Amino acid sequence: MxxxxxxxxxxxxxxxxxxxxxxxxELGKVVTxxxxxxxxSVEIGESVRGEDVYIIQSGCGEINDNLxxxxxxxxxxxxxxxxxxRAPISAKLGANMLSVAGADHIITMDLHASQIQGFFDIPxxxxxxxxxxxxxxxxxxxxxxxxxxxxxxxxxxxxxxxxADRLDVEFALIHKERKKANEVDWMVLVGDMEDRVxxxxxxxxxxxxxxxxxxxxxxxxxxxxxxAILTHRVFSGPAISRINNVAFEAVVVxxxxxxxxxxxxxxxxxxxxxxxxxxxxxxxxxxxxSVFYLFSHVPx
Numbered sequence: 001m002x003x004x005x006x007x008x009x010x011x012x013x014x015x016x017x018x019x020x021x022x023x024x025x026e027l028g029k030v031v032t033x034x035x036x037x038x039x040x041s042v043e044i045g046e047s048v049r050g051e052d053v054y055i056i057q058s059g060c061g062e063i064n065d066n067l068x069x070x071x072x073x074x075x076x077x078x079x080x081x082x083x084x085x086r087a088p089i090s091a092k093l094g095a096n097m098l099s100v101a102g103a104d105h106i107i108t109m110d111l112h113a114s115q116i117q118g119f120f121d122i123p124x125x126x127x128x129x130x131x132x133x134x135x136x137x138x139x140x141x142x143x144x145x146x147x148x149x150x151x152x153x154x155x156x157x158x159x160x161x162x163x164a165d166r167l168d169v170e171f172a173l174i175h176k177e178r179k180k181a182n183e184v185d186w187m188v189l190v191g192d193m194e195d196r197v198x199x200x201x202x203x204x205x206x207x208x209x210x211x212x213x214x215x216x217x218x219x220x221x222x223x224x225x226x227x228a229i230l231t232h233r234v235f236s237g238p239a240i241s242r243i244n245n246v247a248f249e250a251v252v253v254x255x256x257x258x259x260x261x262x263x264x265x266x267x268x269x270x271x272x273x274x275x276x277x278x279x280x281x282x283x284x285x286x287x288x289x290s291v292f293y294l295f296s297h298v299p300x
Contacts, residue, residue, distance in 0.1 A: 001025065005048050009057030009073060011066040016056040028053075032069055036207045036237035040065065042072045053077045071097075095119035107281050107291075109256055109274065110203040110231040113155070125291050127281055129203075129231045129254055130159070131298045132272050134166055136252060137199065140270075141227065147197040148172055148223075152214040160201050172198075174214050187217050194222035203231040205253070208239040212246045225249040229272075233257050243268060 007028040008016030020027045029045030055077075057070040075093045091112075098106065099122055106124045111117065117124045137144050149171045151160040157173055164171035172191020198218045200211055205228075215226045226248055233253035235243075243251055244266070253259060254272045263269050280299040284291050293299075 003051050005046070005051045005053050007044075007053065007055045007073060007077075009055060009066060009069050011061055011069075012056070012058040015058065019056060030073065032073075037234045038236070040069050040072055042069065042076050044073075044076045048077050089119075091116050092119040095121075098122075105285065107278070107285065109254075109278070112204060125281060125285070127277055127291070128295055129272070129274060129277075130163060130166075131294070131296055132254070132274055132277065133163060133201065133229050135298055136229070136272050137167065140250075141197065141199070143197045143225075144199075145169065146195075147199050148191060148193065150174065150191065150198050150200050150214070150218065152176070152200055152202050152210050156202055159203065163201060174217060176210060176213075187213055189217050189221055192222075193218050196223055198223040198226045200226060200228040201230075202228075204234060205230040205232070205239065206234040207237045208235065208242045212242045215246045215248060219247060227252065230254075231256060233259060233269075240266070 001023060004023075004025065005028045006016070006020050006023065006025050007030050008020075010032045016027060028048075031041075031043045031045060033041050035041060055070060055073050057066055057073075059066065071093060072090055075090070079089060079092075095116070096119075099120065104122060106120060106122060107127065108124065109127045110129050111126050114126060117126055137147070141147065144167065147167070147169055149160045149164040149167070149169060150173070151157055151171070152174050153176050154173060160171045160173070170191070172189065172193070175188045175190065177186055200214055200218075202211065205211055211228050211230070215228070218226050227250050228248055229252045231254050234257065248268050250270050251268050252270045252272060254274045256274060259269070259271050263271065276299050277294055281291050281294055283289075284294075
């Protein structure tokens with residue numbers, strides 16, 4: 001049977017293999033897995049260009065995960081633009097799903113990459129946690145005038161330079177290489193840490209391998225203290241044990257994700273409440289007012 005590729009999702013591989021055997025086909029190469037935070041990852045392992053693709057997936061078991069896996073597999077086979085060979089751009093898929101479901105406007109906070117706004121065909125207000133971070137630093141770090149703002153990866157350069165400019169302090173960057181997801185291979189620090197208070201700023205912390213490696217790098221480079229300020233606290237897998245074993249002064253997160261379970265008996269973890277920002281954005285949107293003020297101010 002020419003021009004046909006048969007793929008199996010992870011829900012019922014025995015059925016998929018039986019169908020393939022009946023058709024005299026080999027199942028197509030596909031890797032489906034979950035990251036530490038349970039996000040689904042799909043990589044199609046062979047070319048499907050010009051082929052008719054059939055995907056077998058049963059609606060059973062962990063039905064929501066299986067449905068999402070199917071949608072991501074379809075997306076991986078269909079799209080032309082890819083972040084790596086035959087991998088889907090799942091953020092675009094998510095944007096399409098929200099639009100098709102009927103959303104007219106999206107209000108979000110600290111997208112992992114601001115370019116994600118371009119995936120939507122509806123208005124998006126990507127609010128920033130930066131004003132709340134600036135307020136927390138001034139209120140809680142006595143030596144903030146001698147601090148240096150650090151990004152744990154090159155992708156956060158714009159974020160840390162903006163915060164450093166508004167505090168009138170210096171910034172530094174850490175360049176990292178990953179050998180695979182959730183694992184950092186090596187790091188290079190660009191910046192002078194000697195006798196400075198380091199403030200690591202990032203918009204997400206999952207397994208915390210990156211920021212914990214970064215703390216060791218900063219302390220060995222001469223930093224006197226290290227604070228970490230993170231917008232979205234995922235803290236999956238070994239994250240908490242890693243934090244407990246590293247010399248953070250404090251790990252500051254927002255409550256975009258529930259925090260109560262992670263804060264019990266963990267004095268290092270502190271929370272910035274961003275509910276007032278979301279509430280004011282909701283009020284302004286409902287009344288047809290601009291939300292521009294919230295990009296640089298915390299509402300009273």
